[in-house]
Amino acid sequence: MTDQPTPMMAQYLAIREANPGALLFYRMGDFYEMFFDDAVAAAAALDIALTRRGTHQGQPIPMCGVPVHAAESYLLTLIRKGFRVAIAEQMEDPAEARKRGSKSVVARDVVRLVTPGTLTEESLLEARRHNFLAAYATVRDDAALAWVDISTGTLRVMNCPSSRLAPELARIAPRELLAVEGSGLDDLATDQGSVLTELPAASFDSAAAARRLAALFRVETLDGFGSFSRAELAAMGALAAYLDMTQKAQMPLIRPPLREDAQGAMQIDAATRRNLELTQALSGGREGSLLAAIDRSVTAAGARLLERRISAPSRDMGVIRARHDAVGWLLADTGLTARLREALARVPDMDRAVSRLALERGGPRDLSAIRAGLTQGLAVAALLGDDAPPLLAEAVGALSGHEALIDLLDDALVAEPPLLARDGGFTASGFDADLDETRRLRDEGRGVIAQMQADYVARSGVGSLKIKHNNVLGYFIETTATHAEKMLAPPLSQIFIHRQTTANQIRFTTVELSELETRILNARDRALEIERGIFARLRDAVLAQAGPVGQAARALAEIDLAAALGDLAAEQDWTRPVIDDSRAFLIEGGRHPVVEAALRRKSQSFVANDCALTEGETPAIWLLTGPNMAGKSTFLRQNALIAILAQAGSFVPATRAHLGLVSQLFSRVGAADDLARGRSTFMVEMVETAAILNQADDRALVILDEIGRGTATWDGLSIAWAVMEHLHAVNRCRALFATHYHELTALAARLDGVENATVAVREWEGDVIFLHEVIRGAADRSYGVQVARLAGLPDAAVARARDILTSLESGEREGAARPAAIIDDLPLFRAAPPAPAPARTAPSPVDDRLREIQPDSLSPREALDLIYELKGLTA
Known part of the structure; x- marks a missing residue:
């Protein structure tokens, strides 16, 4: 025979069944409890203790719980791990349930289902x-x-x-x-x-x-x-x-x-976003992305707006130019920009505050955020004045007209409100007379009682009269039996009501004292009740103006973004791009914003490069050759990022930029596989390349790197050749095409609008030096062996690679028909003999002195003295 579940457990199971697919947070007093499989899953995910509570069908019931006051942090962990959580609250006071009988269960119901897409709490959101x-x-x-x-x-x-x-x-x-x-x-x-x-x-x-x-x-x-x-x-x-x-x-x-409108923004596919690391780095997270490198916004709403702009660069010429006008106007007055940014830094996140208030999850600090945001909006509007460009002038217009709401919130709220309305203490003194009086009774009850005692002493003439308190009688008036006779006789007996006689004292009360006692005892609850009503009134006043408040929030975000981009352009020496409807793509002195920022942190400079893909109406394609590590991928990406920045409304990292609108951006840079779907690196490359060739129009910008390198040499060369011709003849788009197939450089002489470019290098004593400079012309080799040496391949392997390369290149020049014949002629690799031991030489005084030194123990002064000493030993 199986045991029947307790009434509480039966309630839990019923609520659990009504909310499948979600962990159930079941409120029990000050904890959210979980049972059965939910408890097992939650305990593992949250790394909390798993306990037991009773039995069900003969088996112990697993249980775990989290404190209600700390629930948000646990919710965040669960949501990030892919869980959904149903929150079941107590819908009545437990005392009410006890009145119905000992077996009655507190009424509970799910008040909210928390999922990744429905978060509103500040602690759960980025x-x-x-x-x-x-x-x-x-x-x-x-x-x-x-x-x-x-x-x-x-x-x-x-x-x-x-x-x-x-x-x-x-x-x-x-x-x-x-x-x-x-x-x-x-x-x-x-x-x-x-x-x-x-x-x-x-x-x-x-x-x-x-x-x-x-x-x-x-x-x-x-x-x-x-x-x-x-x-x-x-x-x-x-x-x-x-x-x-x-x-x-x-x-x-x-x-x-x-x-x-899908045609209103530059079309960027998922692979391109991933390759260019627009909002998230390939390593995961925001750091290392374009967004992280350029985000100077000082408000959360401004940062979200920047992410939207970078994710969807506009194709509307009027919109782009209006944004450039705003950035340029602020760039011209760096003092104004600095003052604006200082004022904007004090603007809270009004959008999210209004949302929490609407969902009844907000508190006094959300009301305070609305007050502070609207107040700072007036300050920002005053700074911008009347001569701002249209985009900023429109924003200024949305910042006015909120004076009545600001005054209401300013009168009602203290300077630093508490987090929760239920705690009270957020209403300013003088806003509500009833609240002020109730607070006086709550906070100054002893003073009020002392004043009443002095009044009774004066009215009765009994100097020994005292007002006292105990847990049985509450407040009472006490005097000695000697003086009591006077109080028991008229006319004082009409005021003082006898309550109790003890051996030495007689106790009285009055109607006034009883009423005051009730008011004092209820003052705390009454004050909280009044403040709850005030909070509801203020929340309703904000929600009634939710539309205008939202417009003000968006206006402040627009101003913040323009000021942030102006500040960025001033500091990084960025320039305003020329945007038109042509097919131009002319960049002088272009730089990669993310790489340049990383180099700047190391006190290193970035080598700027030009890019000119404009040849009238003829397809403009650069065929880029050169060794790995020379900077080809950086050059490819920087031009794509400049196009994105320009159409997002930003200035760009270049000395000059003239860009015809880019309708689509495709980037195939870097190698990756998709083993989960059975796709090799080469298959992924071909799928992404197919998408480009099937979709790119004549206004697209295409960035391709190492097409065909994942298969046999001649297969790969054939594919790369065909892709190049298709981009030129069918897609007729602007493109940067990087390759190690030097045979492709011959296409520049056969196809109009195709031009060779290479990354300059220098050789020095067998090593290759990367100059990171893109020049016209074709590379004669890839310097792969030199790069392998720099990567740390053993000397013997590097030397063998040089021998094989020389033989293969010689055979090719001599017209060898079969590569196999060259392989047959080469002797097999043998382990290199050990290098001869270096000839012993007598140790120098410098060597002897260096052996004696313990660097970790040297002070800066001792290190300097040592340098002079060593210099003297070599003289």
Whole structure:
């Protein structure tokens, strides 16, 4: 016979069954407890103790728990490890449950489902990155992608055929992707670092979606937001349905949807983003990426805006030039820029503060953040004045009109509010008279009692009258029996009410004292109740102005980004690029922003290089040859990054740049495999190259490196040759094509608009010296043997490689028909004899002195004296 679960455990199992696929945080007093498999999984993930609590079906029940006050840190760990967490709170006071009987269980229910794409808490989010939740929907032949950041209220949607899904997910980088059950998007989501959550088909119903969205935005119809396809409605509706499920009807404050046009931004595929390390380094993390190298923003919203701009450089000429105008205007006045950045550094993250308030997860500090942000907005607007360029002038306009809200928050809040509203203490004195009086009773109760005692002494004429307190009677008036007779007789008996007689004392009370006692005892709770009401009023006042506050937040982010890019351009000596509709690609003195920053930290300089791909309407391709380690890959990438920076609205690391709009950017630089899918390095290379040849248009910029090197020499050369001709004749795009196949350099004489370039090197006593300078012309060799020597190959192997290379090159020049014949003629490798021991020489005085020295024990002065001593020994 199996044991029956306790009422509490039965409740736990019922809630657990209603929330499959999520760990259940089950509130029990001051802890969130987990049981059964949840406890085992959570204890391993969180590295906490696994205990036992009772039995179920004859087996001990595993249990673990985390404190409620520290739950956010544990949630962060679980979310980062891919878990979803359902939070079940106590929905009533345990005292109420006890009134129903000893076997009654405290009512509990899930109030929130925490998932990677639905985070709002400051401690769970990266301040300088968006936290997107995306949904992909297909309706017959139509498909769409929608994404939302509930921590900022941003909602976007776009038509997205399946061929564009991977590049768009790479751009957006959602933390969580919603798709219909059986979508088959598991590998794609994993590739993009997203958690895939599959929902029933009903969640993607376009008809139901329209109703969900209308309810979300509190409108009768969505017509005021534009016209959306059924697939777009389905994708946005799935987001709304998921938010309703995870937030348990406490919906976030979402701004009206904005449609994105795929043609409005430079198209960059996932492989190119990875190769160019735009927002994340190949090693993982932000450090080493383009974003990390150029981010000078001083606000979290400005940093998120920069990431969006780098991820999706604009193709709108007017937008690009307006951004350049703003950066250039601030660059011209570095003093103004410095003052602006100082003011902006005090701007909190208003978007996320408003979102938390809307979800009822905010606190007094979120109200304070709104106050500080709007106040600093006025200071920023005053600094910019009236003659700012259009982009900044528009931003200034959004910073005014908030005076009433600022005054309300300023009057209501103390300078440094506490984190939680439930703790009270955030309301300023003088804002609410009732609260002030209640606080006086709470904080100055003894003084109030002393004043009442003095009043009673004066009214009764009994100098020994005292007001005292004990746990049985509470507050009472006490006097000696001698004086009590006076108080028991009229008219004082109408004021003082007899309560108790002891051996030596008689105790009284008054109506006034009883009321005061009640007020003092309830003062703390009453003060907290009043402050909760004040917080609700202030929150409602902020949410009523959520639209204008959001516009002010976005305006401050725009100003911050322009000032940051102006500061960057001033410090790094960047220049404004010329952007037009031509096919020009002319860069003088171009530099790689990430590599240059790394060299600067080592007090080293970067060798700047030119790049000119403009030949009228003829395809412009540079065929780049030269040894490894000479800087070819750096040169390739820097030109791609300059194009991205220019169209993102930034100045660029060059002395001059004239760029025709780049519609698409493709980069195939570096080798990688995909063993999980059974793809070799060469297969990955061919897949990525195929995508480029099939998609690149005549406004694209293509960066290719070492095409065909992963297979046999003649196969590889053939593929590289064909790719080169296809780019020239079919794609007709601008391209940089780096190769070690020197045979390809002959194409420059046969194809119009193809030009050879090489990275200059010098040889010195058998070594190769890299000059990192790109010049016109072709390399005559790859210097691979010299590079191998620099890498540390044994001398014997390097010498053997030289012999073989000489024989192969000689055979080629002499017209040898069969490479095998050359191999047959070469003697086999033999282990090199040991090098002869160096001739012994008598030790010099310098050698003897150096043997005596202990460097770690030398002071700076002793080291300097030693240098002079050694110099004297060599004289």
